[in-house]
Amino acid sequence: xxxxxxxxxxxxxxxxxxxxxxxxxxxxxxxxxxxxxxxxxxxxxxxxxxxxxxxxxxxxxxxxxxxxxxxxxxxxxxxxxxxxxxxxxxxxxxxxxxxxxxxxxxxxxxxxxxxxxxxxxxxxxxxxxxxxxxxxxxxxxxxxxxxxxxxxxxxxxxxxxxxxxxxxxxxxxxxxxxxxxxxxxxxxxxxxxxxxxxxxxxxxxxxxxxxxxx
Numbered sequence: 001x002x003x004x005x006x007x008x009x010x011x012x013x014x015x016x017x018x019x020x021x022x023x024x025x026x027x028x029x030x031x032x033x034x035x036x037x038x039x040x041x042x043x044x045x046x047x048x049x050x051x052x053x054x055x056x057x058x059x060x061x062x063x064x065x066x067x068x069x070x071x072x073x074x075x076x077x078x079x080x081x082x083x084x085x086x087x088x089x090x091x092x093x094x095x096x097x098x099x100x101x102x103x104x105x106x107x108x109x110x111x112x113x114x115x116x117x118x119x120x121x122x123x124x125x126x127x128x129x130x131x132x133x134x135x136x137x138x139x140x141x142x143x144x145x146x147x148x149x150x151x152x153x154x155x156x157x158x159x160x161x162x163x164x165x166x167x168x169x170x171x172x173x174x175x176x177x178x179x180x181x182x183x184x185x186x187x188x189x190x191x192x193x194x195x196x197x198x199x200x201x202x203x204x205x206x207x208x209x210x211x212x213x214x
């Protein structure tokens with residue numbers, strides 16, 4: 001039965017390779033409709049710690065906004081047969097699970113004194129990324145997860161906040177990701193036993209994390 005499953009898997013991969021030849025486009029724009037989560041005060045600090053947003057020394061975190069854009073699902077990359085099926089085994093990503101996190105490096109920053117409005121408009125490309133504990137081709141990971149793990153997504157968003165009189169606030173924008181975690185297996189033909197070879201993660205940009213500091 002396992003041999004039949006392997007043959008079916010090889011056939012499925014071959015079909016996916018043919019289909020992938022028709023998929024193009026390195027960067028896709030995310031629509032403006034967004035889903036936002038906003039937190040202030042102590043709740044903002046809690047959200048920041050859970051999401052990975054840094055809180056620099058000698059600063060107070062005023063609020064955090066996690067703004068998710070509608071990222072297109074067709075951010076695919078072609079899958080190369082030789083990268084996917086190296087004899088006598090092929091790579092298989094298993095036990096995939098996801099969570100959401102903010103990047104730790106801001107890609108935009110702006111400061112202003114009150115009273116006044118501190119505003120920021122975002123229209124920029126943010127790259128996906130991946131890392132693995134062993135060396136495998138990016139096309140293997142892209143094919144398994146369904147998006148180009150080195151592609152770029154154009155995120156469009158905006159945010160503004162009222163700064164009180166006598167205070168100086170700083171507004172920073174961090175990438176917002178869906179993080180894919182996975183195990184990497186060597187998938188052998190029967191009667192050999194599959195082997196766990198390593199693990200990794202990949203980050204797909206889905207929006208912006210805004211943080212306001214005093």
